[in-house]
Structures are given as C-alpha cells and as structure tokens.
Amino acid sequence: MMQELSLNVLDVAENSVRAGASLVEITVEEDTAADRLTIVIRDNGKGMTPEQVQTVIDPFYTTRTTRKVGLGVPFFRMAAQLSGGDLTIQSQPGEGTTVTATFGLTNIDRMPLGDMNGTVSTLVQCNPHIDWVYTRRKDGREMVMDTRQFREILGEVPLDSPEVLGFLGDYLRENTAELLANE
Amino acid sequence: MKSLAELQALREQMKGRVGIRHDDDSSIRVVVGMATCGIAAGARPVLAAFTEEVAKRGLSNVAVGQTGCIGICQYEPVVEVFEPGKEKVTYVKVTPGMVPAIVSQHLVNGTPVTEYTIGASGAQG
Numbered sequence: 683m684m685q686e687l688s689l690n691v692l693d694v695a696e697n698s699v700r701a702g703a704s705l706v707e708i709t710v711e712e713d714t715a716a717d718r719l720t721i722v723i724r725d726n727g728k729g730m731t732p733e734q735v736q737t738v739i740d741p742f743y744t745t746r747t748t749r750k751v752g753l754g755v756p757f758f759r760m761a762a763q764l765s766g767g768d769l770t771i772q773s774q775p776g777e778g779t780t781v782t783a784t785f786g787l788t789n790i791d792r793m794p795l796g797d798m799n800g801t802v803s804t805l806v807q808c809n810p811h812i813d814w815v816y817t818r819r820k821d822g823r824e825m826v827m828d829t830r831q832f833r834e835i836l837g838e839v840p841l842d843s844p845e846v847l848g849f850l851g852d853y854l855r856e857n858t859a860e861l862l863a864n865e
Numbered sequence: 866m867k868s869l870a871e872l873q874a875l876r877e878q879m880k881g882r883v884g885i886r887h888d889d890d891s892s893i894r895v896v897v898g899m900a901t902c903g904i905a906a907g908a909r910p911v912l913a914a915f916t917e918e919v920a921k922r923g924l925s926n927v928a929v930g931q932t933g934c935i936g937i938c939q940y941e942p943v944v945e946v947f948e949p950g951k952e953k954v955t956y957v958k959v960t961p962g963m964v965p966a967i968v969s970q971h972l973v974n975g976t977p978v979t980e981y982t983i984g985a986s987g988a989q990g
Contacts, residue, residue: 684904689904693901696899832869832872846879849871860866
C-alpha cells in the first residue's frame with residue numbers, strides 16, 4: 683500500500699510506459715463543490731482487451747495468466763474505494779488506455795495527494811523519450827506542463843539534462859503553488 | 866511564477882554546451898528500483914537525491930535512471946551502481962540521507978560504501 687496518491691500515480695503511469703505510449707496525460711482535478719478529487723492517467727499505448735482489463739483491476743480474477751500481474755492498479759483502486767470513490771479503466775487494443783480514479787475530496791479515509799510534482803519530475807527524468815502532459819486543476823482553474831512545448835523551445839538541448847530538470851521542478855512547484863494560492 | 870520564457874533563456878545558455886555529456890566507457894550508471902515495491906518503500910526521494918547530488922557536483926559521467934523489480938523487494942529501495950570494468954555494487958534500504966556519501970565516496974572516489982551494500986546487510990546477493 684502506498685502512503686500518497688502521487689506514488690500510486692508514479693506506479694500506474696509506469697504501465698503506460700511499458701505499453702509503449704508516446705504520450706501520457708495525467709490530470710489531477712479538485713472539485714470543491716462536488717467534494718471530489720479525480721485523477722486521470724491517459725496514454726496512447728498498445729491498449730488492452732476487456733479480459734486483460736479485468737485482470738489488471740483484480741489480480742485474483744483468473745489463475746490462467748501468461749504473465750505476472752502487478753499490484754499497482756489494485757492498490758490505486760483500493761485507495762479510491764476507501765474514500766468513497768472508484769477506479770475505472772477504458773481501453774482499446776491499438777488505441778490506448780485511460781485509468782480514471784475518483785476520491786471523496788474531504789473523506790477522512792482519503793490518502794493525501796502527496797508530492798505530485800515529484801512524481802511528474804521523476805516520470806519525465808526516467809522516460810525522456812515520452813511526452814508528458816500534466817494538468818493540475820482546481821475548481822475550474824488550471825496549470826499545465828506539456829513536454830511537447832518544452833521540447834519545441836529546447837531544440838537540441840535534451841529534456842533530461844540536469845539544468846532542464848531543475849527548471850521543470852521549479853516550474854511545477856511555483857505554478858502549482860500559485861494555482862492553489864489563488865482562491 | 867515560472868514562465869516558458871525562462872526556459873528559452875536557459876536554452877540559449879546551454880546551446881553551446883550540448884554534447885559534452887559523454888556516454889562512453891568512462892560513464893557510470895546508477896539505477897534505482899522503481900517498481901511497486903521500490904516506490905512503496907521510498908524510491909522516489911532517493912532517485913531525486915541522486916539526481917540533485919550528481920547535478921550539484923557536475924558529474925557529467927554519471928547517468929541516473931530507473932529499473933524495475935529485481936526480486937529483493939524486502940530490501941527496497943535498492944540502488945545498483947554499474948561502473949565499466951568493475952563488479953556491480955548493490956545498495957539496499959537506501960535513504961536520501963545515504964546518497965551524499967555514496968556519491969562522494971563511490972561515484973567520485975571509486976570506493977563503494979560497504980556498510981550500505983547488500984553484502985553488509987547479511988543477505989544473499
């Protein structure tokens with residue numbers, strides 16, 4: 683079991699990397715009025731059949747598997763359900779996969795979101811060949827980090843060079859702080 | 866607030882320096898286990914600490930990356946150091962506090978921090 687939702691995101695996004703995605707979009711949205719926190723991880727990887735989706739959600743669903751099944755998605759789903767939310771997966775072979783987890787925002791059993799910026803920085807650093815879009819939304823306002831924009835500006839300078847990663851960390855931290863400060 | 870204009874300025878600064886990072890025989894690879902087990906045990910701040918320390922010291926011959934589960938989940942966070950021509954060194958139960966010593970003693974001076982390795986933990990490597 684993870685201690686923060688952001689660690690679940692780090693873990694589950696790894697599935698998108700392994701699915702051969704070239705673009706992964708992560709959205710974290712707080713909706714105070716609806717008392718809901720929604721986390722979406724969408725990729726354009728190889729996708730899954732309905733049977734595979736079932737197996738990923740519940741590792742005990744079948745005994746007949748040709749590969750090992752991880753605990754990443756079940757942990758994430760458990761965290762969602764404990765807070766009165768749920769986790770769904772939409773997937774299509776050849777098209778990609780979207781994992782959507784909802785949480786009761788003020789539910790006492792909801793895990794803290796934790797260091798989402800650390801998760802995004804880690805994903806970019808470890809997978810610089812993939813494009814990442816991170817959207818942080820709160821009650822209709824948002825901040826977006828899109829590595830495609832970064833790349834366009836950087837030209838031949840690598841996304842994972844230490845200086846750029848340093849900028850990325852500051853960019854995420856400062857812009858998230860500003861989003862959350864503006865009520 | 867940070868804007869993309871600052872990234873543009875950073876790019877101008879860095880333009881001439883691209884390509885000095887060498888991925889040749891002298892390069893050292895540091896990989897942090899980042900599967901479910903590693904992440905749950907605290908691998909993310911360990912990876913961040915290595916990245917920061919390596920950048921701070923300007924070690925252009927060190928690459929920091931991730932790997933999956935290597936099957937010793939009880940010893941996570943696990944960090945492996947690969948140096949050309951040397952045996953792999955495996956550090957176990959690594960915390961961000963251990964990182965500066967590993968970077969200075971091992972990556973810079975070439976002497977593994979034995980007390981943090983899997984051998985010292987009494988486990989089978």
